Structures are given as structure tokens and as C-alpha cells.
Amino acid sequence: MxxxxxxxxxxxxxxxxxxxxxxxxxxxxxxxxxxxxxxxxxxxxxxxxxxxxxxxxxxxxxxxxxxxxxxxxxxxxxxxxxxxxxxxxxxxxxxxxxxxxxxxxxxxxxxxxxxxxxxxxxxxxPYIMHPANYLMEQPEVLPKSVGIVMSGNMDKHIYDTNHMKNHFNILNRWKIYAELIKLEGVVEVEGGAYVRALKTGDYLRNMVIMKWQSGALPIEKWRYYLSTAKFIWCAPGMTMPLCHNILEAMSVGVVPILNYEDWLNPSLKDGENCLVYKKEEDMEKVLNKALQMSAENYQNIQTNVVNYYNEYYSVYDxxxxxxxxxxxxxxxxxxxx
Incomplete structure (x- = not known):
């Protein structure tokens, strides 16, 4: 109440x-x-x-x-x-x-x-990014210096419910976060530390998690700094799987890793324009696949992501x-x- x-x-x-x-x-x-x-x-x-x-x-x-x-x-x-x-x-x-x-x-x-x-x-x-992004200029796309990024609200009380499992048969955000944080190569930082590390490339072989609760990036600079990541690890929202950060990522050439590929129109395809995980057991394998991916393979997938976004999520006819x-x-x- x-x-x-x-x-x-x-x-x-x-x-x-x-x-x-x-x-x-x-x-x-x-x-x-x-x-x-x-x-x-x-x-x-x-x-x-x-x-x-x-x-x-x-x-x-x-x-x-x-x-x-x-x-x-x-x-x-x-x-x-x-x-x-x-x-x-x-x-x-x-x-x-x-x-x-x-x-x-x-x-x-x-x-x-x-x-x-x-x-x-x-x-x-087509769904949209956070509305604030349409009130700003398209950001400059920076060189890649982070392997995988995950950012957002990770509040257990909000996101650890049976809603996603019961209605959509997918893992909820809290369970995804709780599993990832245990894996080797995953680090948790606040927004300031993320920005400072961009010049050094310290996280190019890591997955970085930024919780809003610990201080994330301001919306005005979000896509600018997001563009430094090769991949974004997407987790479902509270009511529905689809979350605006997947579109924010694709708009600046960041490849999504997600468990709700069919919520995009048309569906994303594993290994072509995204990477897909479904269960807790998949996460370590998918994480390593992303971090160890060859430059050539990554370039092909990233190109497909940019083309997909421009064709289906840029301007609607x-x-x-x-x-x-x-x-x-x-x-x-x-x-x-």
C-alpha cells in the first residue's frame, strides 16, 4: 500500500x-x-x-x-x-x-x-529504448574495452519471484545475477570504477556487473559507456521478459546475451545476432564462449546485430x-x- x-x-x-x-x-x-x-x-x-x-x-x-x-x-x-x-x-x-x-x-x-x-x-x-535516449543525440561509439556488461536493479525483493517461471518459463533476474556472481571472471563494480577502467582495458576478459544500488552510470552517458562492451548480459524485467536495455545495447553495436530471444520481432537467433542461455547450467558455458570468442566470429555477429537493429528497430514504416x-x-x- x-x-x-x-x-x-x-x-x-x-x-x-x-x-x-x-x-x-x-x-x-x-x-x-x-x-x-x-x-x-x-x-x-x-x-x-x-x-x-x-x-x-x-x-x-x-x-x-x-x-x-x-x-x-x-x-x-x-x-x-x-x-x-x-x-x-x-x-x-x-x-x-x-x-x-x-x-x-x-x-x-x-x-x-x-x-x-x-x-x-x-x-x-517495435519496442523502444528508455524514452530519454530519444531526447539526446546518438552517442559516439567507443573502442571495445569490456568483455561483458550487466547493469540494472538487482533487488532480490523485486526480482526474485515466480512470475517469470510461472508465466514465461524463464529464469528471473535475481536468480541470473546470483548464479553469475559465483562464476570465475565475473566482477562487481560501481559506475565510477567502470569508467576509470576503460582506459586500461582491465575488464576486456571479464564480465562486469553494475548494480544500481551500488552506483551505476547516469542515463545521459549510459549508451556512450555501454558501447565499450562487446556483449551485454540481458535479464528479464519485473513484469515481462523484454527490457529496454537490449535495444540500447544493440543501438551502439553491443551483442546481447539473453534468455528471451523470441520477444524481439523477428526473433533473434543464437550464434547469428545474439547468444542464448536458458538454465543456470548454461551460464558458465555461454559466458566463456563470449569471453573467448575469436575477433572474426565476434565481428560477424556484431555486424548482424547492427544490421538487425537498423532494419527492425530504427525507424518503423x-x-x-x-x-x-x-x-x-x-x-x-x-x-x-
């Missing part, structure tokens, strides 16, 4: 801080109109808004409700083409995304279709998906299982 109370208090603070950025749409310009279900998560909205901004040079107008205002007002500061539609007003709609009626894009949240097959689904919206059911990833239990 205290967690919920804190979240509400945080949102109320955001409303107070960002209300001055509130905007009704009042123009004759054509717009992209969003009319999504009330259960739609903030990240789902941002996923769509960010992809739309990369494709259409148009205002994005959201049908107003007090709830949508409450969850989205914070982002009106960062995206100056965001507006709310005034009730009963008429606007010129270029494209409409809705879960009802005859919208140009009839939205559903049946992402299970994606992770249940390996082939590319053109009418499924909305026109190719129009007229079909439009699949989006909404991070609620009922929508992803």
Missing part, C-alpha cells in the same frame, strides 16, 4: 510541476489522433509517440480524459508536438490510432502473437502496417500472457 501511495504522490508532484506545459490543440493542421484504452500504460503511449515522431512530421493529439492528463502531462515538456483534443472539437485527422471504430490503425495489445512465433510481424510496433490489426506491447499481466 505504501508503494502505491508513493507512486500517487510522485504523480501529483509531476502534475504540479508540469501543468504549465498543458496544451489543447487549436489549429487547422492535420494531426495524428490517439484514442487508446484507459488501461494503456505511459510507456505504451511513449512507444507510439516516439515512433510516430520519427515517421510523421505532424502534431500528435490525444483524446482528453483526466486519467490521461494525470499520467502524460510530465511528457508535454519533452515533446512539444503533443496536445490534448478538446472535447467536442473538430480536427483534421491524417491518421487515427484507436481500439474502436474504423480507425486507420485498429490497436490491440496481443503481443503474445510476437513472442509465440519467430518470423517478422510487420503490423507489430507505419504505412506498411495500415489496414491491419495494429499490435502494441502494453505492460500489464492480462495483455502479455
Amino acid at each position: 505504501n508503494v502505491i501511495k508513493k507512486k500517487i504522490q510522485k504523480k501529483l508532484s509531476e502534475v504540479k510541476k508540469y501543468h504549465s506545459y498543458f496544451r489543447w490543440f487549436s489549429s487547422e493542421k492535420e494531426v495524428v489522433l490517439l484514442d487508446l484504452p484507459n488501461k494503456t500504460k505511459v510507456r505504451t503511449y511513449l512507444n507510439l509517440i516516439i515512433r510516430l515522431n520519427a515517421y510523421y512530421n505532424l502534431p500528435v493529439v490525444i483524446k482528453f480524459s483526466p486519467f490521461r492528463y494525470f499520467i502524460l502531462i510530465r511528457w508535454f515538456k519533452d515533446f512539444d508536438n503533443l496536445y490534448f483534443k478538446k472535447p467536442f472539437s473538430k480536427i483534421r485527422v491524417h491518421k487515427e490510432f484507436s481500439f474502436r471504430g474504423k480507425a486507420d490503425f485498429k490497436v490491440n495489445y496481443k503481443y503474445k502473437k510476437v513472442y509465440n512465433q519467430q518470423e517478422y510481424i510487420p503490423n507489430a510496433l 507505419f504505412d506498411a502496417a495500415q489496414g491491419q490489426d495494429f499490435i502494441m506491447l502494453n505492460e500489464t499481466i492480462e495483455d502479455i500472457i
Whole structure:
């Protein structure tokens, strides 16, 4: 209950801080109109808004409700083409995304279709990196000086649950961390130590784990320093396997090691554009395979990763998906299982 109370208090603070950025749409310009279900998560909205901004040079107008205002007002500061539609007003709609009626894009949240097959689904919206990454320039890619990196929240109370096993039959983040930290060649450092070691290359034959609890890298520099790693060891999120750091890594040429390859669209392929582990017993073998990989083999896989990201996760072609059911990833239990 205290967690919920804190979240509400945080949102109320955001409303107070960002209300001055509130905007009704009042123009004759054509717009992209969003009319999504009330259960739609903030990240789902941002996923769509960010992809739309990369494709259409148009205002994005959201049908107003007090709830949508409450969850989205914070982002009106960062995206100056965001507006709310005034009730009963008429606007010129270029494209409409809705879960009802005859919208140009009839939205559903049946992402299970994606992770249940390996082939590319053109009418499924690609997931995004952390939204802050789209508000910054593409970072410089640095020379490789770290073998494998793993970074994030490793709180046992949050991530050591049966959720991943029961719903997706994969290991949870805590179990992955607890197994890795026992292996030879794995070191745990804070962000400052990671940065200082980049000049020396001390960790080129190691796996480095950075826990948020011990001090990780700031979001503004995350991808810049992440690019120094050859591989990233990906672990599932709290609600669903897919986590934004895999895309952040691929965007700067870092090869993912993961246990949820089918959650990408199309599925990643072991040994071609990723390395895959499934059980605790796999981890040491996969770790050593990555750290001992030849330069030629690594270069081939890395090239495939960069090509994959550019083809499927850089800019999304909305026109190719129009007229079909439009699949989006909404991070609620009922929508992803």
C-alpha cells in the first residue's frame, strides 16, 4: 500500500510541476489522433509517440480524459508536438490510432502473437529504448574495452519471484545475477570504477556487473559507456521478459546475451545476432564462449546485430502496417500472457 501511495504522490508532484506545459490543440493542421484504452500504460503511449515522431512530421493529439492528463502531462515538456483534443472539437485527422471504430490503425495489445512465433510481424510496433535516449543525440561509439556488461536493479525483493517461471518459463533476474556472481571472471563494480577502467582495458576478459544500488552510470552517458562492451548480459524485467536495455545495447553495436530471444520481432537467433542461455547450467558455458570468442566470429555477429537493429528497430514504416490489426506491447499481466 505504501508503494502505491508513493507512486500517487510522485504523480501529483509531476502534475504540479508540469501543468504549465498543458496544451489543447487549436489549429487547422492535420494531426495524428490517439484514442487508446484507459488501461494503456505511459510507456505504451511513449512507444507510439516516439515512433510516430520519427515517421510523421505532424502534431500528435490525444483524446482528453483526466486519467490521461494525470499520467502524460510530465511528457508535454519533452515533446512539444503533443496536445490534448478538446472535447467536442473538430480536427483534421491524417491518421487515427484507436481500439474502436474504423480507425486507420485498429490497436490491440496481443503481443503474445510476437513472442509465440519467430518470423517478422510487420503490423507489430517495435519496442523502444528508455524514452530519454530519444531526447539526446546518438552517442559516439567507443573502442571495445569490456568483455561483458550487466547493469540494472538487482533487488532480490523485486526480482526474485515466480512470475517469470510461472508465466514465461524463464529464469528471473535475481536468480541470473546470483548464479553469475559465483562464476570465475565475473566482477562487481560501481559506475565510477567502470569508467576509470576503460582506459586500461582491465575488464576486456571479464564480465562486469553494475548494480544500481551500488552506483551505476547516469542515463545521459549510459549508451556512450555501454558501447565499450562487446556483449551485454540481458535479464528479464519485473513484469515481462523484454527490457529496454537490449535495444540500447544493440543501438551502439553491443551483442546481447539473453534468455528471451523470441520477444524481439523477428526473433533473434543464437550464434547469428545474439547468444542464448536458458538454465543456470548454461551460464558458465555461454559466458566463456563470449569471453573467448575469436575477433572474426565476434565481428560477424556484431555486424548482424547492427544490421538487425537498423532494419527492425530504427525507424518503423507505419504505412506498411495500415489496414491491419495494429499490435502494441502494453505492460500489464492480462495483455502479455
